[in-house]
Amino acid sequence: MAQVVLENLYKTFAGVGGPASPDAEATAPTETTVLRRIDLTIQDGEFMVLVGPSGCGKSTLLRLISGLEEITAGNIWVGQQQVNTLPPKQRDIAMVFQSYALYPHLTVYDNLAFGLRRMGASAEFLASSAAAPPDASQATDSSGVKDSLGQTAPLSAADEANHQLQAALAQRSPWQTLLSGATRRLPKGLRYLSPADRMIDQRVRTVAQMLQIDALLNRLPRQLSGGQKQRVALGRAIARNPQVFLMDEPLSNLDAKLRTETRAQIVNLQHQLGITTIYVTHDQIEAMTMGDRIAVMNQGQIQQVATPLELYRHPANRFVAAFIGSPPMNFLSVQVSAPVRLSHAQFHLTLPAAWAQMMKSYDGQPVMLGVRPEHFSLSTPAPENLPVTVRRVEALGSETYLAVQFDQDLLQVRVDPDRPFEIGEQLWLAIDPEKIHLFDPHSESALGIASTDKK
Numbered sequence: 001m002a003q004v005v006l007e008n009l010y011k012t013f014a015g016v017g018g019p020a021s022p023d024a025e026a027t028a029p030t031e032t033t034v035l036r037r038i039d040l041t042i043q044d045g046e047f048m049v050l051v052g053p054s055g056c057g058k059s060t061l062l063r064l065i066s067g068l069e070e071i072t073a074g075n076i077w078v079g080q081q082q083v084n085t086l087p088p089k090q091r092d093i094a095m096v097f098q099s100y101a102l103y104p105h106l107t108v109y110d111n112l113a114f115g116l117r118r119m120g121a122s123a124e125f126l127a128s129s130a131a132a133p134p135d136a137s138q139a140t141d142s143s144g145v146k147d148s149l150g151q152t153a154p155l156s157a158a159d160e161a162n163h164q165l166q167a168a169l170a171q172r173s174p175w176q177t178l179l180s181g182a183t184r185r186l187p188k189g190l191r192y193l194s195p196a197d198r199m200i201d202q203r204v205r206t207v208a209q210m211l212q213i214d215a216l217l218n219r220l221p222r223q224l225s226g227g228q229k230q231r232v233a234l235g236r237a238i239a240r241n242p243q244v245f246l247m248d249e250p251l252s253n254l255d256a257k258l259r260t261e262t263r264a265q266i267v268n269l270q271h272q273l274g275i276t277t278i279y280v281t282h283d284q285i286e287a288m289t290m291g292d293r294i295a296v297m298n299q300g301q302i303q304q305v306a307t308p309l310e311l312y313r314h315p316a317n318r319f320v321a322a323f324i325g326s327p328p329m330n331f332l333s334v335q336v337s338a339p340v341r342l343s344h345a346q347f348h349l350t351l352p353a354a355w356a357q358m359m360k361s362y363d364g365q366p367v368m369l370g371v372r373p374e375h376f377s378l379s380t381p382a383p384e385n386l387p388v389t390v391r392r393v394e395a396l397g398s399e400t401y402l403a404v405q406f407d408q409d410l411l412q413v414r415v416d417p418d419r420p421f422e423i424g425e426q427l428w429l430a431i432d433p434e435k436i437h438l439f440d441p442h443s444e445s446a447l448g449i450a451s452t453d454k455k
Ligand SMILES: Nc1ncnc2c1ncn2[C@@H]1O[C@H](COP(=O)(O)OP(=O)(O)OP(=O)(O)O)[C@@H](O)[C@H]1O
Pocket: 013, 016, 032, 034, 052, 053, 054, 055, 056, 057, 058, 059, 060, 061, 098
């Protein structure tokens, strides 16, 4: 379908105040830059997940890509086309919002069909649009799409289906349009369906079935629960077979079971249709299981872009290390003694020799040691082990997590779910030296060894 390229994007909102202060009225209207230096390429057909804390700019970034918000600087490319100044309708992007944004006066059926009925119009509009360079336009022939070099790429199944629908809509005569509009509210047997209407009907019903909203097609949005509205919004985007899907936490209102099911459906569907997808979520499991790659954002900037396992195994900095993984990684301040020794007032750890080169430059200096909860194990008193006291026990059945007091810190530790633990119990923990992470205490960047050496 289409590669999406974000090139050095910035977004600044004008006239929004910072924190109130006594001098506030004396200062000029403030500007807030909420996105900085966003460089990201989402490959054709890729499923890219955006994660980051609330307010880091995820929704704003999606709104820039969709055209609902203007960029302050930079470039956005969808396929061969620079879309910076194109209105949303001409970008061939379907967005599922964090809030559902359904048409309140239309039934579920008509909400799903709405974008499809307008496809004919938008195809004509696009073909005649001066904003789209003629050779990069989306005008198609029956065999493919012409790209900016004038080469014809084969149509994907989704493109082919859209192309057929557009052709059927274009061939519809005025009386067919009138008749189908006039009979739309009548019972099924009395409705007039043109060939285009039949294609739309089939697509609406397939999508509705897939999302389990087929029993709700005649309802209005106000007659739906939050989770049902969310599925209609998702269905509306899916039905359109766009070049690009933008999804902003589309599953946040579903219950756990439906969420897992819908998650799998979205992934299957995305693989089937190959539609380039950018998906925003807060949910660790969604991010790790859905994304081909994940972009981790913080305070308007991308911190790291990598596959889920690469992020888990080799986080680029302390922020990513703390954000990916649940419960999060533990951090301890330790001192380096070359060649490969880490010292803390209460333990000394010897690292694998692969660390020696890197640690030479930190000899005698403090670094931040990162240990994931799953990389501790119960052990016996020894200089390399940590004496801890159990403060909280979270037994989930399949696994147990302990919060344990170590020195001034509270550490999260994963332990054997079959062994009982008591509050106040004293334990000794061993750290797996093959699995540790080190960070510079000032820049917070990860101190790395060649990835093939580690784990
Ligand atoms: N129209 C606007 N005017 C001024 N500031 C805005 C506007 N829209 C968003 N912001 C600010 O931009 C920042 C990023 O907001 P955004 O909605 O993109 O965050 P988010 O990562 O999607 O958060 P969440 O996970 O809570 O949805 C926030 O600080 C927000 O207050």
